[in-house]
Amino acid sequence: MTLLELHDVTAGFGAVTVLHGITMSVAEGSIAGVFGLNGAGKSVTMKAIGGTVPARSGQVLFEGEDITRLSPEKRVARGMGHVPQGRQVFPQLTVEENLRLGAYTLRRKDKGRYGPALDSVFDRFPVLKQRRQQLAGTMSGGQQASLAVARALINQPRLILVDEPSAGLSPVAQLELREVLQVVKDSGVTMVLVEQNIAFGLSLVDTAHLLQTGVVVHTAPVSELDDDTLATHLGIGKVLAGATGSALSARKGSKR
Amino acid sequence: MTSAAVRPLRLQVGRLPVPWTVVALLLAAVVPPLAGGTALLSDTHALVLAKGAGFAMAALSLNLLMGYAGQISLGQFAFVGIGAFVTGMVTGVEDLRLPWLVGVLAAAAAGGLLAFLVGLPALRLRGLYLAVVTISVAYVCWQGLFRIESIGGGSAGKVIPRPYVGSSSFSSNADFLALALVALVVVWAVDAQVTRTRIGRAFRAVKADEQVAASFGIDVAATKLLAFTLAGAMAGVGGAVYGTAYGTVTGDTFDYATSLLLVVIVVVGGLGSRAGVVIAAFFTVLLPDLLVALFGSGIRGLDLVLNGVLLMLTVAFNPEGMAGAVRHSRELRRQRRGGEPPLPPTRPHLPDLGRPAGMPAPRKTRPGTAVLEARGVSVRFGGLQAVDGASLRVDRGTIVGLMGPNGAGKTTLFNALSGALTPDSGTVHFLGEDVSALPPHARAARGMGRTFQLIGLAKDQSVYENLLIAQHLAAPYGVLAALTSLGSRGWEKQVRERADHTLDGLGFGRFRNTPVGRLSHGQQRIVEIGCALVTSPELLMLDEPSAGMSPAAAEDLAATLLDIRDQLGRTVLLIEHNVPLVLGTADELYVMDTGRVIADGEPGEVVTRPEVVTAYLGQAVTA
Amino acid sequence: MGQVLVLGLINAGIYAVFALGVVLVYRGTGVLTFAQGEIGTLGLYVAYVLVTEQHLPWLVGAAGALLVTTALGAAFELLLVRRMVAADPVSTAVLTVGLGLTILACEFFFFGASPRVLDPPFLAASFTVAGVVVTPTQVAALVVALALGFGLQAVLRRTDFGLGILAASQDAAAVRLVGIPLSRITLVLWSGGAFLAGLAALLVEPTVGTVTPGYASELFVVGLAAAVIGGLTSLPGAVVGGVVLGIAESAASRYLSDANIPGLRYVTVFAVLLAVLLYRALAPELRRRLAPAPAGATA
Known part of the structure; x- marks a missing residue:
């Protein structure tokens, strides 16, 4: 079943149009990856889905309903969760306060569901339980990433939007993050993932959407992607092809 | 339109x-x-x-x-x-x-x-x-x-x-x-x-x-x-x-x-x-008066x-x-006439301008003297030992990489090296001179240039203006000279010439008057490096230059770094998470964890060491 | 000494309530607001029209004043702050300067410079503390300030919405992404700030019983300084700042009364403000100089 659909969405800032008609759909329970060069419109696509940059034309459908005109807050209340770019946790609030804010719409609907939701998040991320009274800003990069993901999960969303989670993380923290996202994936929550780091992204997603200048130029399951396609659409050359290629072959290996 | x-x-x-x-x-x-x-x-x-x-x-x-x-x-x-x-x-x-x-x-x-x-x-x-x-x-x-x-x-x-x-x-x-x-x-x-x-x-x-x-x-x-x-x-x-x-x-x-x-x-x-x-x-x-004349005195106020x-x-x-x-x-009106200018290249040609007249020539050193040498640098923030007795050596004409997990103290060490903060202990020598007690602008005057994790440019100012601002120390005239224009003309001419040369070299001529904030992230990075190079520093310190860059732009960056070393003969110290980029450019690699330097040596070999794999990479890299 | 304290505390309440409005808005939006004084004066004129001209009970006048000031704060947010092209805190601060000037100009335009008489809130008998005559209004001002300072602080920490305000000051964009309506937060903050400005002005014991254009601004200047002294982000700090300035002012007028210095209130506030800022500017340097040299520094 299709959970999220974009039909010919255009969007931009001021006089600049960044998205020139994005069309894509995300199946329930799957992980969709959005890849592209700087300025291709990856982050704006994410913001058009989340509502912080509203679509100028076209349609955004969530669970079959048109949400194109809804505010970001309303979309969250309907079951969208965010792991924003730069892991924007609230640095001067404690871990628990961050989680309480994450469950804002859940607590408004039914306060009784908060306790069990908190417990289940703590079960999945024991490190957060240990540090529940710590200020979020004083945790390591990997732990903040966990908190950002947990903050989105605790509201029990149907779709999580993850925007460039690996940026600025060291390789070891990236591995930690990958495990966290794997937990989300295993729990069956649908995810849209935007990544600059293609090797990292390809290791997680089921379907890849390749963007160029605000248009989806190629959509394929990861198992059908090859180096040449990536090179054509993303301009990956010799310096980095090794890492991406190995990530790709690792993925294909695991599929088989 | x-x-x-x-x-x-x-x-x-x-x-x-x-x-x-x-x-x-x-x-x-x-x-x-x-x-x-x-x-x-x-x-x-x-x-x-x-x-x-x-x-x-x-x-x-x-x-x-x-x-x-x-x-x-x-x-x-x-x-x-x-x-x-x-x-x-x-x-x-x-x-x-x-x-x-x-x-x-x-x-x-x-x-x-x-x-x-x-x-x-x-x-x-x-x-x-x-x-x-x-x-x-x-x-x-x-x-x-x-x-x-x-x-x-x-x-x-x-x-x-x-x-x-x-x-x-x-x-x-x-x-x-x-x-x-x-x-x-x-x-x-x-x-x-x-x-x-x-x-x-x-x-x-x-x-x-x-x-x-x-x-x-x-x-x-x-x-x-x-x-x-x-x-x-x-x-x-x-x-x-x-x-x-x-x-x-x-x-x-x-x-x-x-x-x-x-x-x-x-x-x-x-x-x-x-x-x-x-x-x-x-x-x-x-x-x-105008209002009163128009509408009568009832309108006063x-x-x-x-x-x-x-x-x-x-x-x-x-x-x-x-x-x-x-x-x-x-x-x-201008846009209607000329349309949108084409994008500038992301791989610039960097001109070699030599030292500006307003700044002292780099210290002459004996062969074998390091460009930068830090010994036992420690920095403490409250209860946190951010840098713990770190030592590091950067030789002339090399690219030296510095890697480590988030919070390992790389940027803090960088700040101690550039003078943005004073370490609790340890010394920093630049071209053989002890600069440990000098403020950042004094170190900049001696030939240290640096960039920032988030772009270090005046975003609302034009590309050209940024290149001029970057030469603040290269035209050292005072307030009186500025007030009267006496004594500042010669300096200004020199500063503008250097900015023009750099602008041409970067291929940003058509973006001369464009506010930096309107350029793409990758372009801003190039301008930032141009600003760091406009005073021809001996050492260029770059803090995560590839952050937020697409793979293709990161490749161009790698080529630019090699140009800085090989064409200009400059020295580079580089903080990076992009392992392939570092392996492709660096001559030597330091790895930090929890404030300490845990490994240094030839990059290809360093990344295979078990302590580096455990602390930083998490898995082996096939170089 | 006792007299100085009592006299100081009398004014402290009003300064503190003005400061609380500044801190509330600053805490949530990062914007320093300069319009509070004129919003307060506007409230007084509303009360004047209702109580003195229309002969309505004082409480009705006060309610009207608070209603108008709160609505003005809300309208300001809805019509201007929300629609700003360059929505950085400094531009919004300049916007509040415009609001203050506009209200001040309207006061002159509609009421002129001549003073208007407004009754004090409580006509009950005053009493004497440490040789100082204290009126019920003055006690009320201090009680309201303390209750608001600590009450609001509790609301911010304990409720989800309050926590959202704290989060908004750290990362406004992320607040929307966890589903908290940011526009409601800013609306509440700006109208709340304006409400506090109206409240502060109403609590002023009209010593001469009159309202003139810019009247409450003269007190707001002190309240703004109190907010800065209290650290700008701390609600209890704002109350402390108000108390410090109130006592400093009464001490100055007691001990410097012979010197016959015009504008002594402002001179005192200015001196305390500069001293506090100077200390803050130099504190890091002093701390480094005074700290014992760490071991191995000479190695």
Whole structure:
């Protein structure tokens, strides 16, 4: 079943149009990856889905309903969760306060569901339980990433939007993050993932959407992607092809 | 693009942003009364215009502060008051009876001195503290200082006599108007001169981003204080003219509300636009009479309401003021003519400019001396040992990588090396010299250049302007040279030539006047590296240059780094998470974890060591 | 000494309530607001029209004043702050300057410079503490300030919405992404700030019983300084700042009364403000100089 659909969405800032008609759909329970060069419109696509940059034309459908005109807050209340770019946790609030804010719409609907939701998040991320009274800003990069993901999960969303989670993380923290996202994936929550780091992204997603200048130029399951396609659409050359290629072959290996 | 394009509000100010046009206009107003003797203007109008000239100078002073240095004064009219009363005390018949010109200079000195004293504590802190403090200044002056009999002249007010030359006096309002306009032109010229120089560039850099300004060697607190002091002196001169126009002033002439009116003038006229501000000042002075003439005297007082509303509408919907509206319409016209310029290359050709004349040549060292050597550097933040006895050596003509998990202390070590913070222990040697105790601008002067994790550029300034700001230390002339343009010309020529060469080399010629903030992230990174290289530093320190870059742009960056080493023969220290990038460029690699250096050596070998794999990579890298 | 304290505390309450409005807005939006004083004066004129001209009970006048000021704050947010092209805190601060100037100009335009008479809130008998005559209004001002300072602080920490305000000051964009309506937060903050400005002005014991244009601004100047002294982000700090300035002012007027300094209130506030800022600017430097040199510094 299709959970999220974009039909010919255009969007931009001021006089600049960044998205020139994005069309894509995300199946329930799957992980969709959005890849592209700087300025291709990856982050704006994410913001058009989340509502912080509203679509100028076209349609955004969530669970079959048109949400194109809804505010970001309303979309969250309907079951969208965010792991924003730069892991924007609230640095001067404690871990628990961050989680309480994450469950804002859940607590408004039914306060009784908060306790069990908190417990289940703590079960999945024991490190957060240990540090529940710590200020979020004083945790390591990997732990903040966990908190950002947990903050989105605790509201029990149907779709999580993850925007460039690996940026600025060291390789070891990236591995930690990958495990966290794997937990989300295993729990069956649908995810849209935007990544600059293609090797990292390809290791997680089921379907890849390749963007160029605000248009989806190629959509394929990861198992059908090859180096040449990536090179054509993303301009990956010799310096980095090794890492991406190995990530790709690792993925294909695991599929088989 | 043709009919659908939104046309900005067209204000009929023509080509006024060119200063000479204004000078000519002013001369046209000055010459007739001087030459003809019979005033073309009515006496009342001449008086209003003379007050307007004083008002315009006060507005220019606030424009220098707000529009250039980015600081807000909500009590600027208090400095105008100081100027007026000091002029009265110096020139008054019952006081010192000195010539008017002495009174004007005394007014400038008094305004500048008060600003200096007030700014000293308020400007060392970041934020709007100056605004808060200047409100207090306005009330202290209005309700306190100006009510002291010997300063304010009591309830009768202070008499400020009109100046005289020989036997002829400027007692007619038309004659004094001429003098007032001459004063305005002088203040304008000084203002224009200062903002053209490194001092003015320092103001703009501080306004854009204080941290970035500091990294280019600009002393932020001193720069803000200088701006406020200059503004105080300009306001003082404005007060001398304003007060002399009135003839008698009381404390209530300089109430708090008029300070707010100056804010209106500067914002509505257009922050940073002298012409816009001066026009707005005259308009504001003429407005009350204009309204009464149009709608009758029942309307008196409405002008202030209009001003308040105008300020809100401008800030909310047209923050660049009327000068901005003119600029936009020009830009649109240019775009219609030329269309969008093509994108510049992301792989620049970097010119080798050699050391600028204003900076000392790099220290001669014996062969084998490291460019940079840190020994046992430790930095502690509260309970956190951020860097713990780190040592590192960078040899000439190499690229050295520095990797480590988030929070390992890489950027902190970088800051200790560049002087942005003082380590608790350990030494830093640069080209064999111990620089451990030197502040960042002194290290920059010796040949250290650096970039920041988040782009370290003045985002609202053009590419060219950033290249000029980056040479702050390469044109070391002082405030006096800047004020008079004597002694600064040669430096400015050199600085501009270097900026032009770098611009061409980067391939950014068509983006010369584009605000940096409008470029893409990757392009900004190139400009940042260009700014770091424009003073030809011996060592270039880059903090995560590939962050936020696409793979293709990261490849171009790798090539650029190799060019810096191989073509320019420079040395590079590089913090990076992009392992392939480091492996593809670095000659030597250091790895940090929890504040310590845990490994160093040949990059391909270092990344295979178990401790590096555990602490940083998490899995083996196949190089 | 006791007199100085009592006299100081009398004014402290009003300064503190003004400061609380500044801190509330700053805490949530990062914007320093300069319009509080004139919003307060506007409230007084509303109360004047209702109570003195229309002969309605004082409480009705006060309710009307608070209603108008709160609505003005809300309208300001809805019509201007929300729609700003360049929505940085400094521009918004200048916007509040425009609001203050506009209200001040309207006061002159509609009421003129001549003073208007407004009754004090409580006509009950005053009493004497440490030789100082204290009126019920003055006690009320202090009680309201303390209750608000600590009450609001508790609301911010304990409720989800309050926590959202704290989060908004750290990262406004992320607040929307967890589903908290940011526009509601800013609306509440700006109208709350304006409400506090109206409240502060109503609590002023009209010593001369009159309202003139810019009347409450003269007190707001002190309240703004109190907010800065209290650290700008701390609600209890704002109350402390108000108390410090209130006592400093009464001490100055007691001990410097012979010097006959005009505008002594502002001179005192200015001196304390500069001293506090100077200390803050130099504190890091002092701390480094005074700290014992770490071991191995000379190695």
